[in-house]
Amino acid sequence: MTELSLYVLDIVQNSVTAGASRIDVGLEESGGDLTFTVRDDGRGMSRELLGRALDPFTTTRTTRKVGLGLPFLKQLAEQTGGSLALESEPGAGTTLTAVFGARHIDMPPMGDWAGTVTTLVQGSPDIRFTFRRSGGGGDYSLDTDELREALGGDVPLNHPDVLMWLNEFITENERNL
Amino acid sequence: MKSLEELRAIREKAREQMTLRKEDGPQSTRVIVGMATCGIAAGARPVLAAAVEQVSRRKLENVSVTQTGCIGVCRLEPIVEVLAPGEEKVTYVKMTPEMMEKVIAEHIVNNRVVKEYTIGAEEPGPAAN
Numbered sequence: 001m002t003e004l005s006l007y008v009l010d011i012v013q014n015s016v017t018a019g020a021s022r023i024d025v026g027l028e029e030s031g032g033d034l035t036f037t038v039r040d041d042g043r044g045m046s047r048e049l050l051g052r053a054l055d056p057f058t059t060t061r062t063t064r065k066v067g068l069g070l071p072f073l074k075q076l077a078e079q080t081g082g083s084l085a086l087e088s089e090p091g092a093g094t095t096l097t098a099v100f101g102a103r104h105i106d107m108p109p110m111g112d113w114a115g116t117v118t119t120l121v122q123g124s125p126d127i128r129f130t131f132r133r134s135g136g137g138g139d140y141s142l143d144t145d146e147l148r149e150a151l152g153g154d155v156p157l158n159h160p161d162v163l164m165w166l167n168e169f170i171t172e173n174e175r176n177l
Numbered sequence: 178m179k180s181l182e183e184l185r186a187i188r189e190k191a192r193e194q195m196t197l198r199k200e201d202g203p204q205s206t207r208v209i210v211g212m213a214t215c216g217i218a219a220g221a222r223p224v225l226a227a228a229v230e231q232v233s234r235r236k237l238e239n240v241s242v243t244q245t246g247c248i249g250v251c252r253l254e255p256i257v258e259v260l261a262p263g264e265e266k267v268t269y270v271k272m273t274p275e276m277m278e279k280v281i282a283e284h285i286v287n288n289r290v291v292k293e294y295t296i297g298a299e300e301p302g303p304a305a306n
């Protein structure tokens with residue numbers, strides 16, 4: 001994949017597929033490290049599945065025999081001098097932490113972060129997402145429950161006009177990082 | 178700077194439209210974009226964004242854009258399915274944002290399937306894996 005934000009989208013989709021109702025996403029830079037975290041309250045993974053999850057031949061999907069998301073991410077983290085850790089408890093949830101060498105030559109560009117956030121909200125308007133971002137010059141976070149509150153419960157978060165607003169909101173905040 | 182205040186205005190507008198829709202809306206058309214790893218890697222995210230943007234810009238009240246997992250034919254991704262009431266499902270393959278805009282304009286708005294983008298045009302015969 002050509003953008004870090006595409007890896008993030010793909011990995012957070014795993015939490016969605018796991019039936020999470022709350023997903024906390026962080027992408028924070030400090031020093032030369034870029035740390036990506038996802039914590040969900042989805043179905044979690046058994047010890048055995050967790051042990052195999054980073055192997056490309058592991059998937060519980062039925063349309064294809066290989067899972068690509070986690071192996072891709074692990075490869076990228078290691079290539080840039082970082083690492084990937086997964087913790088999970090069946091029935092409670094999963095936490096993923098990936099560290100990348102932000103300035104490593106193999107580090108792909110961030111790409112369209114706003115596109116990733118709006119795609120996630122579009123696909124799962126009822127999940128409570130939080131997104132934390134920090135860069136060299138600042139930080140910001142977004143909690144979709146705040147949007148829900150402003151919309152008053154009768155307009156869903158995946159309304160096209162809301163998504164257009166969200167895209168601009170994130171784009172502006174990204175500029176100030 | 179964008180503010181939550183603007184969201185409240187969007188809410189008011191959307192609520193008015195929703196009451197209208199409930200009163201005289203025909204069944205809705207669904208645009209379904211495959212968003213598994215293979216779809217994302219092939220460029221599905223901007224295709225989905227183009228669909229959402231067109232629906233917002235053209236104020237298409239009875240069109241919903243949804244995501245699905247792997248549709249099963251990874252090398253034809255990004256894949257988009259269009260389900261219109263009373264019509265057979267149409268599967269578009271190897272989509273780009275520009276192609277998505279055309280599908281919205283032609284298929285969704287004018288009711289003319291864009292044949293050259295469909296799975297049948299890509300590979301004649303049964304759609305095998």
Ligand SMILES: Nc1ncnc2c1ncn2[C@@H]1O[C@H](COP(=O)(O)OP(=O)(O)OP(=O)(O)O)[C@@H](O)[C@H]1O
Nearest residue numbers: 014015018044059060061067068069070094213214
């Ligand atoms: N957050 C999570 N919660 C529960 N299970 C998970 C989570 N993330 C991954 N898994 C499990 O690990 C498997 C491998 O994940 P991976 O992303 O590598 O592949 P996939 O999602 O199966 O397929 P792909 O991502 O290629 O579309 C998944 O099928 C799922 O069973």
Ligand SMILES: [Mg+2]
Nearest residue numbers: 010014069214
């Ligand atoms: Mg996956």
